[in-house]
Structure formats: structure tokens, C-alpha cells
Amino acid sequence: MGEKLIRYSPWLIHFNTGACNGCDIEVLAALTPFFDPERMGVKLAPNPRHADIMVVTGAVTKKAASRLKRLYEQMPSPKYVIAVGACAISGGVFAGSYSTVSGADKVVPVDMYVPGCPPKPEAILDGIVKLLLKVGRGG
Amino acid sequence: MSVIEIPVGPQHPALHEPIMLRVRLDGEEVVGVDVVTGYNHRGVEKLSESRSWVRNIYLFSRICGICNTVHQQAYVQGVEKLMGVEPPPRANYIRTIMMELERIHSHMIICAIMAEVIGFDSLFMLMMRDREVVMGLKELIAGNRVHADIHIFGGVKRDIDDKIRDTVLRKLERVEERIKYYRRVFEEDFTIRKRLVDAGVIKYHEAIEYSLVGPTLRGSGVKSDVRADDPYAAYAEIPFNVITRDEGDSWARMLVRLDEALESVYMVRYALEHLPGGPAVPKNIKRAAPPGEVFSRAEAPRGELFYHIISKGGQNPYRVKVRTPSFNNIVNGVFAYRGARLADVPVILTSFDPCISCTERVLVVDESRGVKRYVRLKELSRNQGW
Numbered sequence: 136m137g138e139k140l141i142r143y144s145p146w147l148i149h150f151n152t153g154a155c156n157g158c159d160i161e162v163l164a165a166l167t168p169f170f171d172p173e174r175m176g177v178k179l180a181p182n183p184r185h186a187d188i189m190v191v192t193g194a195v196t197k198k199a200a201s202r203l204k205r206l207y208e209q210m211p212s213p214k215y216v217i218a219v220g221a222c223a224i225s226g227g228v229f230a231g232s233y234s235t236v237s238g239a240d241k242v243v244p245v246d247m248y249v250p251g252c253p254p255k256p257e258a259i260l261d262g263i264v265k266l267l268l269k270v271g272r273g274g
Numbered sequence: 275m276s277v278i279e280i281p282v283g284p285q286h287p288a289l290h291e292p293i294m295l296r297v298r299l300d301g302e303e304v305v306g307v308d309v310v311t312g313y314n315h316r317g318v319e320k321l322s323e324s325r326s327w328v329r330n331i332y333l334f335s336r337i338c339g340i341c342n343t344v345h346q347q348a349y350v351q352g353v354e355k356l357m358g359v360e361p362p363p364r365a366n367y368i369r370t371i372m373m374e375l376e377r378i379h380s381h382m383i384i385c386a387i388m389a390e391v392i393g394f395d396s397l398f399m400l401m402m403r404d405r406e407v408v409m410g411l412k413e414l415i416a417g418n419r420v421h422a423d424i425h426i427f428g429g430v431k432r433d434i435d436d437k438i439r440d441t442v443l444r445k446l447e448r449v450e451e452r453i454k455y456y457r458r459v460f461e462e463d464f465t466i467r468k469r470l471v472d473a474g475v476i477k478y479h480e481a482i483e484y485s486l487v488g489p490t491l492r493g494s495g496v497k498s499d500v501r502a503d504d505p506y507a508a509y510a511e512i513p514f515n516v517i518t519r520d521e522g523d524s525w526a527r528m529l530v531r532l533d534e535a536l537e538s539v540y541m542v543r544y545a546l547e548h549l550p551g552g553p554a555v556p557k558n559i560k561r562a563a564p565p566g567e568v569f570s571r572a573e574a575p576r577g578e579l580f581y582h583i584i585s586k587g588g589q590n591p592y593r594v595k596v597r598t599p600s601f602n603n604i605v606n607g608v609f610a611y612r613g614a615r616l617a618d619v620p621v622i623l624t625s626f627d628p629c630i631s632c633t634e635r636v637l638v639v640d641e642s643r644g645v646k647r648y649v650r651l652k653e654l655s656r657n658q659g660w
Binding site (some may be wrong): 151152153155159160161163164167168169179187193194196198199201202227228229231232233234252 | 339340400409
């Protein structure tokens with residue numbers, strides 16, 4: 136994937152696919168002054184069409200799955216997906232439920248997994264940095 | 275009369291949670307709102323039937339990340355009643371401390387989000403910064419910032435030592451000072467008053483008639499709080515005031531929250547200073563419950579939380595029914611939008627403190643129809659982009 140560079144500060148879009156809120160408030164906390172990624176230009180995009188990285192949280196319910204796919208299709212290439220939290224990785228405590236598909240990677244291609252229940256804001260930011268290093272920027 | 279339908283959501287950056295409001299408009303005036311939910315339905319109640327009593331503690335706390343400790347409290351105190359286990363007083367105090375810390379951060383986050391929704395971004399950022407102190411305290415006591423997971427049948431999993439107690443007491447001073455400041459901002463700031471005062475008025479009798487709960491109910495002048503009406507954990511021993519306001523608008527609901535957060539600071543301080551001695555961590559954990567049926571309720575940051583647990587004996591519950599406060603407030607509260615202007619819709623929704631993950635264990639089926647324009651909540655609140 137080395138040829139698909141993001142040459143500027145990535146903008147994120149956050150989609151809750153059926154999370155308990157734990158990861159969502161940590162994603163929110165990661166973007167606020169205490170950690171302040173905005174000093175590097177990393178911030179939430181107002182629209183999927185402006186976004187480079189999609190941050191997916193939650194166990195991906197069946198109803199949210201089609202919306203997740205549609206949001207991903209609306210993003211311009213190159214685009215990447217980070218799955219934040221145990222639920223977005225494998226379904227977490229909700230694995231095996233009748234209404235979840237258990238894992239964001241069953242619906243969209245995931246480039247980086249951030250484990251935890253919920254992961255700390257530092258871990259979420261670290262995931263974003265690792266993704267940027269993986270795609271060949273920021274090294 | 276030509277009525278335009280505008281869908282709001284389900285993906286928008288303001289609330290971080292998927293919900294869709296179908297707003298019907300006549301010009302600028304809202305004539306009706308339909309709530310479309312189901313994006314977050316995870317089937318928790320069904321899952322709980324196939325898991326053991328102890329594993330379910332962690333499942334139920336993950337109904338909602340913001341009010342996780344109070345979900346655990348309601349479930350654990352219900353199951354303890356079934357099992358005939360009584361937690362020691364020290365454990366009750368530690369549970370109460372965690373629940374009140376959670377209330378502080380929950381009320382701070384919704385006030386911060388309200389600031390963001392009305393376009394007051396610097397206030398949002400400042401409140402989120404000061405909320406980090408409370409998250410740090412939660413991590414100090416429980417070992418995790420969000421999911422405390424401190425409850426276990428017959429006690430708590432971690433004790434508080436003197437060093438932790440002193441740190442918490444010291445840091446609470448800063449939290450108290452900041453909350454007092456934000457309360458003043460919400461009370462006096464011209465912009466905030468312009469947007470919140472008289473937005474989504476709910477009258478005293480309406481609040482009761484539509485069975486609203488929590489700060490939404492207390493913002494309409496109804497004095498009802500499970501902590502005072504039916505004390506659980508250590509609430510019977512800790513003095514506190516039930517906050518009410520008579521205005522019934524979005525502004526009153528936010529001020530009730532800030533006053534409650536301040537009240538919670540005093541409660542945590544009192545509980546830490548009067549922490550009883552003795553054990554808090556149980557040596558043995560009971561894993562099976564005899565047949566029976568219990569009701570259990572607790573006051574979540576958003577209102578009354580209700581658990582109905584049925585056991586047929588053995589390792590698993592037979593049925594657990596959860597009634598969360600947000601479901602009442604969001605779905606029953608739709609009458610509050612009528613007659614408001616379109617730009618007030620996000621303000622009114624935020625003033626209910628919508629916790630979608632709590633709500634979404636209930637599936638509401640709705641068919642979509644007609645021409646749609648997608649609008650983000652934030653754009654709507656600032657009157658741009660549509």
C-alpha cells in the first residue's frame with residue numbers, strides 16, 4: 136500500500152455501529168485539548184467525503200452494517216479504516232448476538248485494530264500514527 | 275399546508291451516536307418528529323440468558339459506557355437480593371463513590387456537547403479538558419477510565435487506600451471550582467441563554483403524564499430521584515439535595531445537571547471522609563442464584579434505571595428486562611419539539627441527554643418514504659448547509 140500516500144494531515148470520520156458509548160467518548164476525548172491531535176491538523180471531518188480515515192466503534196449491528204458500507208463508499212480514495220475497541224474487532228461481549236455481525240472487518244476492509252474495552256485515548260492516537268507509518272507517511 | 279420532511283442523522287459528529295429524527299416542517303416550524311432507532315440494537319437481553327450470572331455483570335455494564343457503573347449496581351443489587359448476599363458497608367460506599375464520579379463526568383460531557391451543538395466550541399473544549407480530571411480519578415480507583423467494572427456479588431473488586439483517598443480529595447477541589455465556573459457560564463452567558471431559554475418547554479403535568487425521568491423530569495419541577503425515594507448502596511447515609519427547577523426548558527435541564535454534578539462532588543467528598551472500616555473485597559463469590567424474581571432500580575445520570583430479573587435457579591438468569599431512562603425521554607419526549615423552530619431541534623434533543631446505546635435494546639420499526647434531504651445535526655443547529 137506504499138503508493139497510496141496521505142500527503143497531508145488526515146481527517147477522521149467517526150461512526151458508531153452499535154457501541155456502548157465507551158469507545159465513543161474515548162474517541163471524543165482523544166480529539167479534545169488534553170491530547171490535542173488538532174495541533175498536527177488531525178481532526179474530525181464534517182462529512183465522509185472529506186475524510187481520509189474512518190474510525191469504527193461498536194459491534195456492527197445488522198442495521199448499522201449497511202450504513203457503514205455506504206459511508207465507506209462515500210469516502211474518496213485513498214481511504215483507511217481503524218477498528219477501535221474489542222467490539223469493532225470481534226464483537227466483544229456482544230459476539231454471538233442475533234443482531235450483530237461481530238466485527239467491522241466483515242463489512243469493510245480494516246487497516247488497523249486498536250484493542251481495549253475501551254482503548255485509552257493514547258492508544259487510539261497511537262493507532263492513527265501506526266497507520267500513517269504503515270502507509271508510508273510520517274516516518 | 276406543504277410539509278417538508280427532513281431526516282437528521284443517523285451519522286453526525288455532534289452526538290457520536292446513531293439515531294435518526296424525521297422532522298416534519300411547515301416553513302420553519304416543526305409540526306412533528308418521528309424517532310427512528312435500531313442502529314444500535316445489540317440484543318443484550320437475549321444474550322444475557324445464555325451467560326452466567328457473573329459474566330452478565332460485564333455484559334450489562336456494556337449496555338452503556340457512560341452510565342456503566344449504575345447499570346452494574348442495578349443488576350448486582352438485584353442479584354444480591356436473589357442470592358441473599360449483603361455487601362459490607364465499605365463496599366457500598368466505594369460503589370457510591372464510583373457512581374457519583376460517573377455522574378459528574380456524564381453531566382459534564384452533556385453540557386460540553388450542548389455547548390458544541392449551539393456553536394460554542396471553546397466552552398466544549400474547556401469542559402472536555404476538565405472532565406479528564408474526573409476520568410483520571412475513575413482510573414485511579416477502578417483501574418479503567420470508562421468501564422469501572424468494580425462491582426462483584428458481595429462487594430467490590432478493589433479497595434481504596436489512604437493514598438488514593440487523599441489524591442481524590444485533592445483533585446476534587448479543582449473539579450468543584452470548575453463546575454461552579456461552568457454553572458455561572460450557563461446561567462449568565464448571553465449566547466447560551468438566547469439558545470436554551472424557552473426551547474422545548476415541558477410543563478409539570480406533561481413531564482408526569484409522559485413519564486419522563488431524571489434531570490428532564492426535575493427540570494420541570496418534579497421532585498423525584500431514586501437515590502432519595504428508594505435509597506440503595508450508601509445513599510441513605512450520605513446527605514444530598516434533590517435539585518429541581520421550575521422553568522421546564524432546555525436551559526433548566528442543563529442547570530439541573532450542573533447543580534447535580536456539584537452535589538455529586540460533595541457526596542464523593544463526604545463518602546471518602548466517612549469511609550467505614552472493614553473489608554470491601556469478598557473472599558468468595560457466589561455463582562448460582564436460587565429461583566425467584568426481583569425488581570431493582572437505581573438513579574442513572576439520565577434518570578431512573580429499572581431491572582427486572584427472573585431466575586429459575588442455576589448458573590444463568592431466565593430473563594432480565596432492562597428499562598433505561600433515555601428510552602422514555604427520547605421517545606416520549608417528542609411532543610416537546612412541536613412548535614419549535616428547526617434550529618432548536620438539536621438543542622432540545624441534546625437537553626434530554628440522549629444516550630442512544632441505552633435506548634437501543636428496543637427495536638422501533640419505521641418505513642422510510644418520500645423525498646429526503648440529508649442534513650447533519652451540527653449544520654442544522656447552526657442553520658447552514660441546507
